[in-house]
């Protein structure tokens with residue numbers, strides 16, 4: 001049987017399995033997310049005086065309630081309405097081909113979750129006055145503000161240009177930055193329904209000892225393999241397929257800055273989403289928002305930073321802005337990242353993007369849980385399946401190298417050494433270590449078959 005979105009290489013995760021994380025997400029977490037959109041929209045249109053905008057705002061709220069009802073009552077998924085976007089035909093063909101009679105619970109969880117965010121966007125696209133509105137923006141801003149402690153700590157540490165370092169010092173710093181970048185992914189607004197602010201602050205901590213302690217929770221740790229590749233890079237191009245805005249983006253930029261300063265990379269390409277996605281994912285606007293927040297002394301004012309903190313953050317942001325101005329940092333987006341497809345389909349569905357990444361990038365970082373789910377087709381691999389097998393040949397043999405930095409927020413896992421699962425499960429339940437966001441993986445593929 002061919003591999004398709006409804007027939008992954010191993011059985012798919014489906015919300016129809018009662019008690020599973022997919023089920024909990026569909027039955028409980030999505031409604032919470034959709035309710036937060038309704039709240040945000042009600043506040044947004046209440047501030048408007050333009051009649052059309054108010055009327056359309058109310059229509060969007062009704063549409064979100066209908067979507068929520070459809071999900072809660074496990075209705076059959078329907079094709080997208082013609083909302084003026086070029087991806088409608090693609091989605092509708094996929095739904096007709098792979099999911100003709102599927103419901104919100106029995107279709108594959110990965111595809112349906114992506115469809116849910118695309119259905120949400122349909123409501124905005126069909127309006128005339130809310131097309132560019134991001135219902136998650138205020139949540140993204142609030143949580144970035146909430147991570148001020150780690151933001152200022154990193155700004156103080158990295159605002160000045162790096163002194164020349166020995167390769168050994170580089171290795172130590174790289175190791176630390178990879179971890180900061182990894183745990184930055186613990187910050188995910190769609191998981192906030194499960195985690196306390198305290199949990200998140202702990203995971204964000206950037207101190208050396210804290211990182212050493214947390215490293216024990218990296219259940220597949222290929223940081224040394226990544227370093228072996230990075231140490232040989234000279235003026236390379238490195239890509240980041242981004243995940244969350246705010247703090248996670250901030251730490252991604254710290255790592256990207258280090259790659260540029262050490263001349264490991266001369267060009268960094270950042271891949272954003274094209275529409276508001278999985279609550280906190282980076283769209284291109286979030287990039288400029290982040291820089292503006294760093295420049296604007298008002299943004300963190302309620303956190304009472306010192307003058308030194310403010311100056312350090314501004315210095316960092318202004319260096320980053322220069323990288324963008326002089327083309328060393330490129331910010332881009334592609335609709336493929338907002339499709340429902342696993343990345344095995346990248347080559348056939350977005351050949352130009354595939355060719356660009358495969359031929360021109362010496363290292364592609366895929367950030368976060370959803371990217372990991374899509375890299376590995378979000379299915380029930382035996383846990384010791386090699387990462388390359390889960391990636392499939394197109395990615396594992398045509399890309400120069402791939403590194404996935406992911407805190408575990410969904411069941412799919414691969415790459416574990418024999419016996420590791422049993423060891424972890426002496427102290428953590430499968431749900432805790434696979435889905436709770438406190439364990440993580442750094443998985444690396446060298447672009448060669450294993």
Ligand SMILES: O=P(O)(O)OC[C@H]1O[C@](O)(CO)[C@@H](O)[C@@H]1O
Nearest residue numbers: 025188190191368369370409410
């Ligand atoms: O921001 P990330 O790390 O991609 O996580 C996305 C989250 O949404 C989910 O898809 C579930 O809603 C999980 O995979 C994860 O908790």
